[in-house]
Amino acid sequence: MTAGVQRVADALPEDEVLELVRRCRAADGGMPLVTEPWFLRGRWFAPGTVTFEVRDGGALIGAAAVRPSPGGPMITGLVDPAFRGRGWGSSLLDAALAAAADLRSTGLAVDASGVADPADAGLEGSPAPLSVAGSDVMEPAVAGSDAVEPAVAGSDVVEPAVAGSEVTAPSVVGSEAAAPVTVECEGFTAGAAELFAGRGLTQVFGEDVMRIKLAAGDHFEAGWPDGAALVEWSAATAERFHAVYAASFRDRPGFPDPTAEEWIEENTEDDDFRPEWSIMVTLPGHGDVGFVTAADGWIVQVGVVPAVRGTGLGGALIRESLRRMAAAGASEAWLTVNVNNPSAAGLYRRLGFDDMGQRARYR
Structure with missing residues (x-):
């Protein structure tokens, strides 16, 4: 029997999060970095992070995390591919949006240090490593393209099977007076786009992930x-x-x-x-x-x-x-290219790169 969305009192077991990430990546694609320990810890175990879980018979089948950042709360979500289409993603997203609003109201989400604990401002998994690890690939032959934001980090899709909802959260999505809430998605699908749009979120970033075997x-x-x-x-x-x-x-x-x-x-x-x-x-x-x-x-x-x-x-x-x-x-090489740069993506495909999924960021 599957229980409802529960807030985690302490922290999710890292090994269970890793296995959930692996199952989602196998279904949705994306970058191999999402299974790296530094990446997982940066998104799920950073200081001040609030996490939620869904379990079926004790097994972790869905999770969401909300962490503080200099630009506002960052939300990451996962639903096991075998349990999609049952509303768990939308329930997790709603819980995460509410927690993000709480973070903003306490001031933690926009703390000048960037995280709840200033001592951890250089935490593994922050934007800096990603800017060197494949999130900045550009084809300059296409003028003005590929405005990459290395801070787009996170883990997998929040319930791609759930269509848009009538529930919106305008007080959470941010304004000039408060830092916005960002939803990160490493295994992006059309269903995820529907869900995010149904919550009043707007896509601000997207990349194609590509790989070539060597x-x-x-x-x-x-x-x-x-x-x-x-x-x-x-x-x-x-x-x-x-x-x-x-x-x-x-x-x-x-x-x-x-x-x-x-x-x-x-x-x-x-x-x-x-x-x-x-x-x-x-x-x-x-x-x-x-x-x-x-x-x-x-x-x-x-x-x-x-x-x-x-x-x-x-x-x-x-x-x-x-x-x-x-x-x-x-044995292989990876790159990412902005979705608004189809000419560059076409070049990479002609060079032998294969599409391995998409990643996105919504606010």
């Missing part, structure tokens, strides 16, 4: 233009990479314009960053014109300056990075 013998012909020269990432060349990054994306709406020091640190502070797979291309008469950065298992970021867009350099940079990954024994 083998040691794979040969990727880059197809460089005449006179092209390649430069690897190093301490001596990192600032040149940043200059190409800025030139490539400065015309993108919402460009964050980090300093060279900030951007270089964002890349190199990740233990998985691979400088030997991160390369820049120089052309006669143009200088440095494009770059790709990579980490273990990820194409992180690709950029080409406006003057040479449409020449195939973006694809060549990706192929060269993939070639180096394969030669080093990597």
